[in-house]
Amino acid sequence: MKSFTLATDCRNLACFSPGLVATFESQLISFAGSAGDVLRRSGVPTRHSGKAQVRNSIAYGWQVAVRTTLLQIGVTVLVALIATMFELRIGLATLAGGAIIAVGNMVFAVRLFGRGVAPARNALRSAYAAEVLKWFWLCLALYLAIAVLKLPFAGLITGVLAAQFSFWIALIAIR
Structure with a gap:
């Protein structure tokens, strides 16, 4: 919830400094992507790893x-x-x-x-x-x-x- 609030607060600042918000969002996405890469390499199934979470x-x-x-x-x-x-x-x-x-x-x-x-x-x-x-x-x-x-x-x-x-x-x- 904190990251959602932080991202929402930064978007509200977009009217003052759009470049700052774009930089922050790209770093946030980059961080989330690197965490997903670490989880995929470790073998831990994630929501977007392409592995089935539940077997029918x-x-x-x-x-x-x-x-x-x-x-x-x-x-x-x-x-x-x-x-x-x-x-x-x-x-x-x-x-x-x-x-x-x-x-x-x-x-x-x-x-x-x-x-x-x-x-x-x-x-x-x-x-x-x-x-x-x-x-x-x-x-x-x-x-x-x-x-x-x-x-x-x-x-x-x-x-x-x-x-x-x-x-x-x-x-x-x-x-």
């Missing part, structure tokens, strides 16, 4: 979900290509196993973040419902892959493990 948890959650899913799909495709060198059916099973995990995690994210901003109780219920849906999907898809499609178990579990390990690594690496 829903938008950030969507970004993390998309990034981790893309990483899971990428790792799964890479591992499936390597597994295809052994046998085509094993490569397809690896691709199916990784896709099951990646789709499960995306189902979780859609259910958790799909409603937008919600009270804490509803967010907790969404998290529980998302986890139930993910496990339902996982059980159904693994049943279809093993019992109905009769995919090779070694390839299937390799894809599942590759996607799950890439998910854990992504949660640590992607921030």
